[in-house]
Amino acid sequence: DSGVTQTPKHLITATGQRVTLRCSPRSGDLSVYWYQQSLDQGLQFLIQYYNGEERAKGNILERFSAQQFPDLHSELNLSSLELGDSALYFCASSVERASYNEQFFGPGTRLTVL
Amino acid sequence: DAKTTQPPSMDCAEGRAANLPCNHSTISGNEYVYWYRQIHSQGPQYIIHGLKNNETNEMASLIITEDRKSSTLILPHATLRDTAVYYCIVRAPHGGQGGKLIFGQGTELSVKP
Numbered sequence: 001d002s003g004v005t006q007t008p009k010h011l012i013t014a015t016g017q018r019v020t021l022r023c024s025p026r027s028g029d030l031s032v033y034w035y036q037q038s039l040d041q042g043l044q045f046l047i048q049y050y051n052g053e054e055r056a057k058g059n060i061l062e063r064f065s066a067q068q069f070p071d072l073h074s075e076l077n078l079s080s081l082e083l084g085d086s087a088l089y090f091c092a093s094s095v096e097r098a099s100y101n102e103q104f105f106g107p108g109t110r111l112t113v114l
Numbered sequence: 115d116a117k118t119t120q121p122p123s124m125d126c127a128e129g130r131a132a133n134l135p136c137n138h139s140t141i142s143g144n145e146y147v148y149w150y151r152q153i154h155s156q157g158p159q160y161i162i163h164g165l166k167n168n169e170t171n172e173m174a175s176l177i178i179t180e181d182r183k184s185s186t187l188i189l190p191h192a193t194l195r196d197t198a199v200y201y202c203i204v205r206a207p208h209g210g211q212g213g214k215l216i217f218g219q220g221t222e223l224s225v226k227p
Contacts, residue, residue: 002159033215043215056213092215100146100207101213108157
């Protein structure tokens with residue numbers, strides 16, 4: 001158990017819909033990262049928040065957005081869903097040290113778009 | 115961040131040491147080597163990291179060559195539960211504000227009875 005929780009575990013929805021994925025980081029971790037894992041693209045970084053502020057963006061579509069709340073939990077919002085958005089979405093958290101950081105991953109949310 | 119090269123797959127007999135190589139010939143002086151693994155569809159799991167010296171923890175050992183252009187992750191007594199995809203990642207420090215992990219294809223390790 002990494003200490004990172006994600007809800008829901010599974011999500012099945014239809015094209016065009018909007019969903020929200022939730023992540024609670026480990027206690028004390030200020031950074032939250034979101035990654036997407038699809039069969040053809042592998043694990044890809046989407047976005048990072050650090051203490052409530054967006055810190056870095058990766059290959060995140062404009063239809064996707066995220067935020068980190070004052071209690072440090074984070075939500076990833078996916079809208080106008082397409083079949084290709086079906087994937088595993090992982091959240092990771094980290095306590096950032098000056099020189100290195102280990103990221104601890106949650107169990108993921110499996111999104112299926114029909 | 116430097117690019118890494120890993121063999122796509124490896125087999126290991128249960129109880130034997132699993133030695134997973136990683137080439138990172140373009141690594142810079144301040145870049146760390148990290149290893150993660152992902153057991154089928156679970157979240158990736160941090161294993162170990164190092165800069166120059168060899169490192170050991172309860173999960174594994176990390177051997178980094180003197181020129182730092184390659185490294186080997188050693189699982190001393192592999193079990194069936196070690197069957198997973200192992201990722202070698204090289205990245206520089208980000209001043210305490212974090213940084214993304216760039217996952218390659220990794221090495222799929224199969225531990226066989």
